[in-house]
Amino acid sequence: MSRNLFVTGTGTEIGKTYVAGLIVKTLHDAGMDVAYYKAAMSGNDRRPDGTLIPGDALFVKEFAQLSQSLASMCPYVYENAVSPHLASRIEGHPVRMEVVEETFHAVSRKHDYVVVEGSGGITCPISWDEERIQLEDIVRKLQLPSIMVADAGLGTINSVVLTYAYMKQKELPLKGIFFNNFHRGDVMEEDNRRMCEKMTGLPVLSCIAKGDNELPGLPAEKLAALFA
Template sequence: MNKGIFVTGTATDIGKTYVTALLVKKLREAGCDTAYFKAAVSGNRRDEKGSLIPGDAAFVKDISGIPQPLDTMCPYVYENAVSPHLAAKIEGDPTELEKVVWCYEKLCGEYEYVICEGSGGIVCPIRYDEKIIMLEDIIKALDLPTIIIADAGLGTINSAVLTCHYMKAQGLKIRGLILNHFHKGDIMEEDNKFMCRQLTGLPVIACIGDGDTDIHIPAEQLKRICTSGGEL
């Protein structure tokens, strides 16, 4: 049985990579052999040899301290800072779902947990030519439950509720929400936390403040979240 979670967000640049790094770090510190995986990542720089470096993967590796080789983390790496479907049109090498699944399953055979990160928000075209692959297609192919990352500030009620409704309509399993850039005691952000729970029917699993180096989820709870069929 594969153990893991798919991290998506209400928008791009919402803090998915930062939160994912903390989730991986939490599992590693709990003694779990944990890997990171992202099917397609764009907006990357080249090293001195001209090779593209998957920046999100490098960040997670640095923050979490996992020894996983960088070249096993992202099968599709693009240079242009645009949606993966457009980056592939510009650069070539469009995403193949079969390769994504093969790379993921290989990690599942080598690690106890695999934490996957999505590209952009939930409505993200990964490939759009003679084949159409949306982000939800990858989540379904990997058969993973999800966590939604949302900003704690103004507008998050709307974006969180719409994201949840879309994902539920697609038949995706949602474990809960994590609020990023959270300021404890802020009246608006505390109310956002309450309203997100009320209007989505989902738990707010954790709130993360700027500069936090730990995610306040008990390791055993996180393990349950990452287990297929597991409850909070």
Template structure:
């Protein structure tokens, strides 16, 4: 039976794909059969034949070295770099939650650990027409614990605490935090880590410096995040 973990960013473009790739690399390096999954991916390019290429999935596969085929990684891929709900409205093929669950279940049958990356932040709308699906609905449907990924720089206290409080109020389990783009010499960023831990009660599990190719977290701590 596989175990899973859902990666939630405090906002867009804070490096959750980068951190997810390092998480998968750490699992693979420890000998685990690790897989990646993302319900919806927007802002993707096309190949010479006009096929959409899931950019986040390709990057994660490259950096982590996992053997999982890209076709298994994301059921909904959009070209426009918009929120998935808007990209789907423009391009068609709106998200169906039962499809996401079925595809996730298929991946879970073949791998020991499945890391699921969210789109945008916790309030990202994945569908908003006759049906309304937010990122939190996917977390509940897959029944996974969560890990917060945040930028270590200025403004992170507000975004981390608001995200954590929203998720805890809605009974979405959060295991801890990883900070990206961390500069150890920065007094500001060191204080951000302390303040985020104090205000949320969540542990900082790792910090990722610019250019890091490995994640500074021991195997036992990492695997215990997955349920």
């Protein structure tokens, strides 16, 4: 069975998929057997034949040059760019925890490391009408340690501290923070980094600038040690 790491974020559109891709690519480039998994993915385009393209999974697969099949990366793919619980209400095919467990463990049995990406923030509802599942329930069920992705800019202190406090209350282990869209030397962003560390007690593990193709300051060996 694999060692695993969950990628959560302070909200949506803050770069979880990009950071997940960097994590996967770093391990893959170091010769490690790594895979990607995301339980539910919304906001996807269709192929000419009408089938949905799991866009986040495709990005990671191509960015990290994985041979892993797209079909194994995500069991629930939706077209509407809304929370998965609403997308499934509109489109049908609601998320079932037993399917998430089964498909995750199928990936886990085949690889040494699995990077699991969340949908939105940690409280995001994945299913609601048929079976009440929030993202935190998946993290707990699969027993995943987490890292938090945050935008480096204005407002991040509040969102980082609130996400940290919620996960601490729910006893979901956090290994550290990844700052995305970081501008080294920027007074505010450097202070955001310092304040987030002081107010949460978590380390900022990497500060990622737009266009980075590797994780600054985090070699593969140190990255792999975050997995459990």
